Amino acid sequence: MDKPLLMRLENVSKQYHMGEVVVDALQPSSLDIYVGELIVVLGPSGSGKSTLLNLMGGMDRPSDGKIFFGKQDVSAADEGELTNFRRQQVGFVFQFYNLIPDLTAAENVALAASLIKEPMSVSAVLEEVGLSARAKHFPAHLSGGEQQRVSIARAIVKRPPLLLCDEPTGALDYQTGISILALLRQITSTVGSTVIIVTHNTAIAAMADRVVRMRSGIIAEVTSNDIPLAPERIEW
Amino acid sequence: MPILNRRLWRMVAAGKGQFAALVTVVMMGVLVYISMTTAYYNLYNSQQTFYQQSRFADYFFSVVKAPQDITNRIETIPGVVAATGRIQKDVSFLRPDGGRGTLRLTSYKLPLGQQLNQPVLLSGRMFTGYSGGNPEVLVDPQFAKGLGLKLGDILDIVAEGKIVHLKIVGIATSPEFIYPMKDASSIIPLPGEFGIAMLPYNQAEQILNLQGQVNQLSLQLVPGTNEYEIKKAVDAILAPYGNLYAYPRDQQLSHVVLKTELTQLKVMSRFLPFLFFSIAAGMQFLLLGRMIRLQRSSIGIMKALGYDNRTITAHYVSYAVLVSFTGAMLGTISGIGLAVLLSDTYAQYFYLPTTIGGINYRAIVYSFMISLGVGASSGLLACRGVIKIQPAESMRAAAPVQGKHILLETIPWLWKRFNSSWKMGMRSIARNKTRFMVMVAGVSASVVLLMLGFFMQDAIDYMMEQHFEKEGRYDYLIHFSSPIRESDLGYWLQWSEVEDLEPILEVPVSVTKADSNGVKSDDDLLQGLGLDGWMQGVFSPSGIQLAIPDNGVLLSAKSSKKLKLVVGDHIKVKSKMDLGPGHTMTLKVVGISQQLMGGGSYVSLQTANRLLGESKLLTGVMVNIHPGQAAAFERRLGDLTSISSIVSRNKAESNFRTLMQSAIFTIICMVIFAGILALAIAYNASLMNFNERKNELGLLRVLGYTNAEIRGVLLKEIGLQSLIGIILGIPLGRWLANYYIATAATTDMYAMPAVIYPRTYILATVSAIVFLIAGFWLITPRLKRLDLVETLKNWD
Structure with a gap:
């Protein structure tokens, strides 16, 4: 890889204690993530892909191992540092959009924009995701695809170096799903964010620079696509 | 249905805090209701029992003197059940420290038989008739306590220019002296300064030189008789004997104070529980409504399994009933405790021989009925949603919350200024209107409670200032047992203690409208003051200080109201003083006066003298002394036999302060009530908000x-609602304080304005904010x- 390193996971593992049962959600795994690449993390339910995403996003701390973001040891960060890490470095896109119902599309984006010093302009971001006309609508009045675009706009308005997407097309129909993927691909070049898409939909792997395959709580395989497919050409 | 019951307990356990908050509000309602109604009924019943046992009179008449068999003539008037004649006169007594105070000698015929206003012995023994030794008397308990008098002690009085030794044989009270005040202008009882001594009639006629005479008549009337007609008939009989003044029971000092207290208790015992129960109802309604929304799918499953609407509704309503029941239980226990505390406080104020204590079972039953009723009905109202839930639909996810534009957005420049969290x-x-209203109502209610609490301190401070600083600016107010000449005071000024003095001439009069032929009259006290005097401030009803007019009268607000007189009218005043023939004169009303307590109509010293056909007469004197000379001055007064009463401002003021400390108890209670309410409402609203x-x-x-x-996001929503609650609560509190003063604290004798100082608004707002933030x-x-x-x- 000739790109600079963005994040490094060293033997990261995570155990959950459910009463007396210990669940190994993630077994010791290592992964390097580079600036500007698009990674698709593939795996069936329970394979540990969401756990991996939560650890990368600073929503959770590993039970063991280290996570470096640049020189910052995210795995040793305290609550305040983790909050700041999420605030400055990470954008999230969720399967169910997670928009605030009481805020309009533009206000949902502004909610994130208000957190940092120099965000992108809200209207520019909505323009970017193709929702300028729907800025004043509440989530309940938007279609699923439109809500996901708002969610993406909310994530990228902070210009995060790392954009984490958890099943971003999971709740959408095929056509809409494709358009969302195209938008994410576009963002790697326009915003310059590293995009990580977690999905169980194997077809999406074709658009990735690299594909991380997970099975039973462990990274089973990491492969590179020499020529990633344009999202519009993906079919499932 | 044991499974549903088990589920009910789990719901309680899962939301312990919220359950506790609801229980607390219900508990407060019951606590206040039980304690206050119990205290009310205890006080009311003791009053009624005492009045009946002692045959408390319905009407009182004072004359200069009349033969004692005059009662036989009065008893022939239709509507009069009984009439009792007696001698009552204020004399001065000598305090152990050399000072003087006023003792009200009140006579009773032996045996007591069917006399009105009978004394009830609290300790010691009844007095006996003339036995050769010192006259035997009973004294009132506050006086005995104030002076440290014990049975067998000798009390010296000055009567008719002689010193008389009275032997105290018992402590007793009577319905007239439950709250023994000297006159309407004394703000409170002064146990060391004023007391009641009850003695046999034959002793009184000897001591006061009134053989075969009485100077007071008490009447018992047939209930529902026209008092005015009877008064007219009695006045006609008494006319030849120097008829001084008359008043019904409703103007009897001790009765007025007790009645005022009872009214206040009654008003509060209804208003406060109403407040708490309303808030509790709102909170239960919200909580259950939310619980049902959240448990949609569980309800759907229950329905799918075959549970009917009634069973499911009963299940959720039983949560509200459980809240009410727990609250009522805890409230009853604490309410009985507080009732005891309240009754003890009243016992310090009012000496009632039969204190009816104990538990008011009716209040407890009502509390349970009210709280269970409130719980069940708000629960049922909230459960209407259960019926609408369809099993199949309920197991799908609920429709997402719909955001809506609100009215404020129509003002874009303002709306733009709010950030996302606002x-x-x-x-x-805007979406949760009911929750908003309950929150606002709760905050307003607690602000109202805080205002009502803090405003009592304002009332006390205002009374202190008005009574002791503005109206009475003298160190001593001294009354003589009979009028003296101004020249008799000349040597007082040579006493080194005296800095200044101002004479005063008080003439009891009857007032009629000048051109009305005396159809309607009012008894009043005409007070003659020096034109250049400053020791007695006279005020208008709106609080403006009035100057004593050269000619004309500053008519008392009471008489002006009763006789419908305004400034510019002329009145005819007729002296009722025990001095020569009854003189009359016509005076122009140049102003209306209203003193905080007592007071009367004010004229110049010359005008008052002219009424009596005199020139330099006075009945009392206001004195200012040099600092540190109080003891010496009082010793001087101790040597004078012509003094009937002395009011020392210092003593009255410190006494008032001590007595008013018990008001702190009420203020603290109010603040605690308000605090608990604000805490519960803020906690509950925040928790619901957080959960949602x-x-x-x-x-x-x-x-x-x-x-x-x-x-900050959560606090903004709570804060905004609190702010609205506070903004609404302040005028509401102000209005209620005014209402409270008007209904429960204003009588013929007290003219209490609803004064609310700015600090009360600030204190109420700040305390409410502190309690809300704590919640x-x-x-x-x-x-x-x-x-x-x-x-x-x-x-x-």
Whole structure:
């Protein structure tokens, strides 16, 4: 890889204690993530892909191992540092959009924009995701695809170096799903964010620079696509 | 249905805090209701029992002197059940420290038989008739306590220019002296300065040189008789004997004070519980409504299994009933405790021989009925939603919350200024209107309670200032047993203690409208003051100080109201003084006067003298002394036999302060009630808000909002509602304070304006904010425990 390193996971593992049962959600795994690449993390339910995403996003701390973001040891960060890490470095896109119902599309984006010093302009971001006309609508009045675009706009308005997407097309129909993927691909070049898409939909792997395959709580395989497919050409 | 019962307990356990908050509000309602109604009924019943046992009179007449068999003539008037004649006169007594005070000698015929206003012995023994030794007397308990008098002690009085030794053989009270005040202008009883001595009639006629005479008549009337007609008939009989004044029971000092207290208790015992029960109803309605919304799918499953609407409704209503029952239980226990405390406080004020204590079972039954009724009905109202739930539909995810534009958005320049968290808060308020109203009502209610509490301190401070600083600016007010010449005071000025003095001439008069032929008259006290005097301030009803007019009269507000007289009218005053023939004169009303307590109509010293056909007569004197000379001055007064009463401002003021400390108890109670209410309402609203917005808040944390910022988001919504509650609560509190003063604290004798100082508004607002923030703060640990991953999963 000739790109600079963005994040490094060293033997990261995570155990959950459910009463007396210990669940190994993630077994010791290592992964390097580079600036500007698009990674698709593939795996069936329970394979540990969401756990991996939560650890990368600073929503959770590993039970063991280290996570470096640049020189910052995210795995040793305290609550305040983790909050700041999420605030400055990470954008999230969720399967169910997670928009605030009481805020309009533009206000949902502004909610994130208000957190940092120099965000992108809200209207520019909505323009970017193709929702300028729907800025004043509440989530309940938007279609699923439109809500996901708002969610993406909310994530990228902070210009995060790392954009984490958890099943971003999971709740959408095929056509809409494709358009969302195209938008994410576009963002790697326009915003310059590293995009990580977690999905169980194997077809999406074709658009990735690299594909991380997970099975039973462990990274089973990491492969590179020499020529990633344009999202519009993906079919499932 | 044991399974549903088990589920009920689990619901309680899962929301312990909220359950506790609801129980607390119900408990407060019951606590206040039981304690206050119990105290009310105890006080009321003791009053009624005492009045009946002692045959408390319905009407009182004073004459200069009349033969004692005059009662036989009065008893022939239709409507009069009984008439008792007696001698009552104020004399001065000598205090052990050399000072003087006023003793009201009141006579009773032996045996007591069917006399009115009979004394009831609290300790010692009844007096016996003339036995050769010192006359035997009974004294009132406050006086005995104030002077440290014991049975067998000798009390020296000055009567008719002679010193008489009275032997105290018992402590007794009578319905007239439950709250023994000297006159309407004394703000409170002065146990060391004024007392009651009850003695046999034959002793009184000897001591006061009134053989075969009486100077007071008490009447018992047939209930419902026309008092005015009877008064006219009695006045006609008494006319030849120097008829001085008459008043019905409703103007008898001790009765007025007790009645005022009873009215206040009654008003509060209804208003306060109403407040708490209303808030409790609102909170239960909200909580159950929310519970049913959240448990839609469980309800759907129950329905699918075959549970009918009634069973499911009963299940949820039983939560509200459980809240009410627990609250009523705890409230009853604490209410009985507080009732004892309240009754003890009243016992310090009022000496009632039969204190009816104990538990008011009716209040307890009512409390349970009210709280269970409130719980069940708000529960039923909230459960209407259960019926609408369809099993199949309920197991699908609920429709997402619909955001809506609100009215404020029509003002874009204003709306633009709010950041996202303000917008979220405001839209959430707009969406949850019922919750908003309950919150606002709760905050308003607690502000009202705070205002009512703090304003009592204002009332006390105002009374202190008005009575002791503005109206009475003298160090001593001294009354003589009979009028003296101004020249007799000349040597007082040579006493080194005396700095200045001002004479005063008080003439009891009857007032009629000048051109009305005396159809309607009012008894009044005409007070003659020096034109250049300053020791007695006279005020108009609106609080403006009035100057004593050269000619004309500053008519008392009481007489002006009764006779419908205004400034510019002329009145005819007729002297009722025990001095020569009854003189009359016509005076122009140049102003209306209203003193805080007592008072009367004011004229110049010359005018008052002219009425009596005299020139330099006075009945009393106001004295200012040099600092530190009080003891010496009082010793001088001790040597004078012509003094009937002495009021020392210092003593009255410190006495008043001591007595008013018990008001602190009420203020503290009010603040505690308000605090608990604000705490419960803020905690409950915050918790509901938090639970409903948990996912949103979790998302904000994921986006990078800090805990403090999240707290801010919640606080904005609560804060906005609190602010509105406070803004509404302040005028409401002000209005209620005025209403309270008007209905429960204003009598013929007290002219208490509703004074609210700015500090009360500030104190009420600041305390409300502190309590609200404290209630909110109770939920903040939950914010720290928010599980980010979990909240994202639960998004729907």
